[in-house]
Amino acid sequence: MSLLKDLVPKREDQAISFIEYCRKHLTLDDGRPYDPIGRGFMKEIVDNYHTHPHMTVEKGAQTGFSTLAIAHTLYMVDVLGKNIIYYLPTDAMANMFGPTRFEPYVQRSEYLSSRIRGTDQKSLKQIGTHFFYIRGLVSKTGAISIPADEIIFDEVALINPENMELAQDRISAPGSLGWQKYFSVALFESDGIDELFDASDKRQWIVTCYGCRREATLESDFPDNMVKKNGDVFLVCPKCGHKLDVTNARWVAEHPDRDSRLGYRVPQLIIPDTKLSLIYERWEKAKDRPSKRATFRRSVLALPDSGNMQPISPAVLQRLEELSDYYFHDHSDVVTGVGIDMGDKAHVAIAQPYGAEGMLPIAFFEVEVEELSELVKQIEEAFNPGALVIDAMPYKTESKKIVRQLTKCRGYIQYFKGSELKEGVEGEDEKAVNKVTVDRDESLDETTDLFAANPPLALLPKPRNPKEEITINTVKLHLKKLVKETSGSGEDATIHYKKNVANHFGMAINSARIALQLALGQSRMTGPAEYTPVVRSRFRKKGAY
Template structure:
């Protein structure tokens, strides 16, 4: 019995040891336990030199962060992409497959050539462990795979199982692509997520995720007075404000200063401090302010002279930025609310309608007013089918409707045909400039998208729009109007900069309002029949009536409009 007990104990110990060793060797365990910072310092060479943290001390804690979800809201050229690549390779060496995502396919090719290729050339041990390197989008590293994919196409995201996702330059990617990519983690027991990007707009892209994180800031202790300062928090968020954190030396150079006593801060002697330490997502905001590779004097000069504040704050300071010229806020839109309730049918006058198509049809109806008066938004609706639009056309005696030509081209064209030349399909044409191009024969209007959205934003900013009394649907309209934001793009080949609008949330009413304002353009406002010499009705083939008002001043017709009845109803 004694020998049997000893044998049983030995068998148990052996099995326990085997299970323990297997656990220690498991990919998830190794990836969590192996410190990435030490691995990089010991094994990696970059640009022919050993990897070091000198000048980028703020990165060390990020390298060793093993949180399942890490977010980097970063300025340009601060080492974030190198970290993401090394973390991906390190995970692959531990047996985990990684899906590394970029905004476009061309970004994948550029990254493979400019980042992965040189890394392999500098590190022979990685080259030996990597196979299937003949394609830009797939690398086999040990027993795992590194997939490099663009997010513009859904094809590249299908059938790619992953244990770890990396979203690089998240703000440049299509908003809906992230949700599809997340499905690639469905069958993994590991499920790690890394997100990094230059920020663009508040509460969009990487900033939306940073706001949900524990919000860590690199914080420096003043060697003189002991005050702790987070450089990003201390820097102004608006142009023209006094910069306290950057001070000049006597020799004309500049340094990062304590806002309290102006003593010089040690960029390397900092630590990451979380605003919300209980949150599970770890978020870091990295700025050029605490990089020893960037002269603070250059940052100060650019702050004082920049013509593109969004680029400065996004790429230098590493924070999102927007003003009312680039993005409305819901409060500004709701400030246009009056005391009137929404109309349920037409009063006297002419009405213009805008419709954004999709799974539902979002409708904005404006009552045309005199040229010196703001437009009145009189009705909002969310319709399920085009028959409801037919009803609104009749109920509000709509003089002109502009409807999104895509994606329901067949249905919208049938709707236009039912209403003659009162309905126009809108197609955005980025090469067109200036006034919209109306094609009466084809029932089509073309306009530059940026210019069209500029016009609807201007109507709000310049208070040329009056809203009904505040109600849930009006509040939804306001949030939709705030979801289209203007960003500055730069062509890498030519350096040419141009603005475009991006969608940061649901924007159906925003587009419908843009179409409605376009529909109401150049339509007359109300005319008092008493000021006209004649009303001249003439019956059309479809039994509708054309009323013509003739001005007292020059005996010339000043307006023709169409009604579904034979009465002008007084004011029109």
């Protein structure tokens, strides 16, 4: 037993605090000991980081949270004997994290170097008798089936939400602490980290002016609170002009009743030693350029901003709400198009034509896939559909069943392929069903353009009761998630709509628009006219029938 004690270096006494552990064993790149509460705004965050089971940080770039996460992971594994999984968006990022972010701290500490035992791979670190896993979540295989006491998600905005949800099962084992930490720069409003922050108690750093006692966040006042005078840049109160002290502030929760989920917004502006002159220069270059302005707001102000990558933005939805003058419908005498997005549940949108090329969604439904057949029967009776378009995938058999059951309108299964809208038939004889193919990105552009046009060519209905209010809020959330992303780089870079996000009603509305394009001119009363294939990119007054 004495020989074993000699071979395995003794770990730190469990009585050592996290802060003391950091100051004693972690050295920053510039040679200074790491003090996690060296910046005043960090004290509360650090206290809660070490004690609270669920924390979200919506942050600006280079605000120090990866360092905090590494330090706390070392402490948890080394001192408290816990197993931790650290998730990043991709395997490549995970493979780089160990050598570039984790190992330098270990190499600068004689004690930590002595504590690394056994397996020392890029994605697996053994400290004493417990483990620190580093995994990419580009696929479900990254959500490894190993129990952990804490899971950490870095760069949440880039992680596939379905894989992130699957990874949460790692902390469900009996005896696990069940801790979850999320931090990232925000990209789109109500997407990724911003959605998590919105579900938290939403703590913001409220700065008090010494001059007039006005209280506000620095990011909400920007750029009115930044001035340049005699070559110096500083923050001032927009009301009285007094110079602001960013340390004369406190964290205030917008929703204190949600204390089971802590959330912090951390912009660069609240860091006392941040270089305001560089921020000022960046803003001057970015303010008149939408894409650069969006990047600035995300990285400096910790505010989500999609630029032109979120066609249906909160501002667009606000304009739609102001202009809308109609309510949810229970029936329609006007011909409608029905769109169905298939997944774990079926999301259904029903739309009437609006002017020469617009549409008015009038009803939405979310049902279990098993209940869809009965719902479609009711829709045929009540909403006068001219055409119904339903996803061919992922439940092709069920989708074909829905198309075959239709008695009063024409049905299509839908595929995303090709470059323009085309109709065809799949199968033969009694198994034959109509199909329509469209380019996914071009088709979604046509739909989002209708809402984003000024004036809009598509609106949304007003709710008549609390249930419909919940529904329309979900529809708006899904429309905001029709966001774009860039793949590749340089000349090979392409922009396309993001997949694997909760935009189901948005996709259903897109299919309803296509259904209208196929059906316009047909009504249940008159029946279909002679059929002609549709090849136009937008529907006009004459349609498929």
